[in-house]
Amino acid sequence: MKKLVVLALAAAASLAHAQAPAYPGSKPVTFVVPFAAGGPTDRVARDLAEAMRKVMGGQANFVIENVNGAGGTIGAAKVAKSAPDGYTLLIHHIGMAAAPVLYRKLSYKSLEDFEYLGMINEVPMTLIGKPQLPANTYRDFENYIRANAGKLNIAHAGLGSASHLCGLLWQSRLNASDAMVTIPFGGTAPAMNALVGGQVDVMCDQTTNTTAQIEAGRVKAFAVTTARPMSNHKLLKDYPTLQEMGMKGFELTIWHGMYAPKGTPAAIQAQLNEALKKALKDPEFIKKQEGLGAIIVNDKRLDPANHKAFVASEIAKLKPVVEAAGKFAD
Ligand code: MLT
Numbered sequence: 001m002k003k004l005v006v007l008a009l010a011a012a013a014s015l016a017h018a019q020a021p022a023y024p025g026s027k028p029v030t031f032v033v034p035f036a037a038g039g040p041t042d043r044v045a046r047d048l049a050e051a052m053r054k055v056m057g058g059q060a061n062f063v064i065e066n067v068n069g070a071g072g073t074i075g076a077a078k079v080a081k082s083a084p085d086g087y088t089l090l091i092h093h094i095g096m097a098a099a100p101v102l103y104r105k106l107s108y109k110s111l112e113d114f115e116y117l118g119m120i121n122e123v124p125m126t127l128i129g130k131p132q133l134p135a136n137t138y139r140d141f142e143n144y145i146r147a148n149a150g151k152l153n154i155a156h157a158g159l160g161s162a163s164h165l166c167g168l169l170w171q172s173r174l175n176a177s178d179a180m181v182t183i184p185f186g187g188t189a190p191a192m193n194a195l196v197g198g199q200v201d202v203m204c205d206q207t208t209n210t211t212a213q214i215e216a217g218r219v220k221a222f223a224v225t226t227a228r229p230m231s232n233h234k235l236l237k238d239y240p241t242l243q244e245m246g247m248k249g250f251e252l253t254i255w256h257g258m259y260a261p262k263g264t265p266a267a268i269q270a271q272l273n274e275a276l277k278k279a280l281k282d283p284e285f286i287k288k289q290e291g292l293g294a295i296i297v298n299d300k301r302l303d304p305a306n307h308k309a310f311v312a313s314e315i316a317k318l319k320p321v322v323e324a325a326g327k328f329a330d
Contacts, residue, residue, distance in 0.1 A: 023268050024087055026096050028061045029090050034075025035157055036068045036187030040206035042257045044120060045091040047288050051279035060275075063183035068186035069325045072159030073106060075097050080108035084263035086272065090114070093256045099160035101322045109314055114259040115269050116230040118276045120306040122253045123206040125225040126236065130198045131218060131297035138222040138245045144177055145202075153181040163188050163253040165226060165318075166204035172246045172325040195219055206254050207293030211235060227251040233293055253295075257307055273304060 031045045042064065049062035067075035072095040082088035096110045108114075127138075135141040137193060145152060154171070156164035164182070171179060183200055185191040188209050194200045196218045204225070214221045215235055223242050230236040242250040260269065279285060280296050289296060300306060 006067065010068050024056075024060050025270060026061070027084065027087055028063045030063050030065050030088050032075050032088060033064055033066050033091055034068060034072035034095070035066065035186070036189050037064075037066045038189030039157065039187035039192075040123060040162075040208040040254075041072075041091060041093060041256065042066060042187070042189070043208050044123075044289070044294075047103040047136075047285055048120060048258075048276075048279060050092065051285040052275050054282060055275050055278040057074050059177050066187075069158065071095060071099060071102075071158030071164060071184075073103065073108075073158075073160055074188075076110075077107045077282050079259065079261060080113040082261050084261040084265075085118040086113075086260065086264055086268035088261065089117070089272070090259040091256065092259060094162050094165065094254050094314065095160050096257065096259070097311050097318055098165050098322070100315055101318045102160045109283050110315070111308065113262050115262060115264045116308040116311070116315070117258040117260055117269060117272050118302040119287055119297045119305050119310070120256040120258060120276070120280065120302075122235070122255045123208050123292075123294045124315075125162065125204050125206055126210045126214065126221050126239065127166075127170065127202070127223045127225070127242070128195065128210055128214065128219045128221050129202050130195050130200065130275040132198050133201065133220055135222070138240055141220075141222040142174070142245070145174065150181075152179070152201040153183050155183045155185060155188075155194060155203040157186070157188045157191060158184045161188075163191065163203060166252055167202075168325050169250070169252060169321065170204060170242065170247075172321075173242070173250060191265060192219075202238075206291070207233075207236060211292050223250040225250065230293065236293055255297075255310075257272060257311070269304075273302075277302060 033042045033045045035041045045064050051064055053060055067078050079090035100110050135144045154167045156167050160209055187229055188205045195203050213219045221239050224230055224236055224239050286296055
């Protein structure tokens, strides 16, 4: 009798397993990008979606949904509140650490409300200006900023965005933190259009969005935010680091990661993490991203637990720095 019960249970279990539709099946998987289309976060998501489609055997259909506003916190909140079924994922960046420090009231918790699926890349930033700016070196640029305190503006993608954080840190090191009026956009793609058009004066943005504009002469570049010069990059090797320009210890690179709502089934998390690992080794993905100055992370940095611990350390690192700059959002 007992054997019969065991056999029946085994059959039921295998039937249930057989009935569970394979993930993702024909239903599209949405990458929520918390900034406007065309910006650096959007760029990472689109390049990654293409690579993930390939490694998941082409049957997986990834679609991008741009949900911008409030420095990426609106898009992140949307994913935190989405069904934990593997069909709504977040592609985000250092904002996962900056927002908890900058916003007094945030509708989600970066460490508790998401399943961490892995880190993707690191992207340096460049300090750039509108083409009409009467400066060609970083020294001229800095002197011009000081001589026109209060008259110039700096664009960013909202409080807690990478461009906002870079501008904040740079201005606080300039010891002229009120030198510029800050102008928020839904992402650094619209901000870049305003800069190229001369409607705003300065921006700090990721090389994945600025390299083409610098190369085309549509904006002026003055410095990079890496600790060491980008000597391997054909274009960016010509620009000094902010450390070389006297800002001791200044270093900022923007990391990107992939996240799911808390409670997403472990099997789906593991499947997405495996696919991510393979996608980051896709030659096409690497060529696109490295061509724009991005650095693809290795498996150790990609690892979800390591990435989550890294984000926690970034929150701890940014807290005193942002408090020193004294700019918070309600
Ligand atoms: C940022 O500044 O956080 C991003 O560059 C915004 C974007 O991806 O548009």
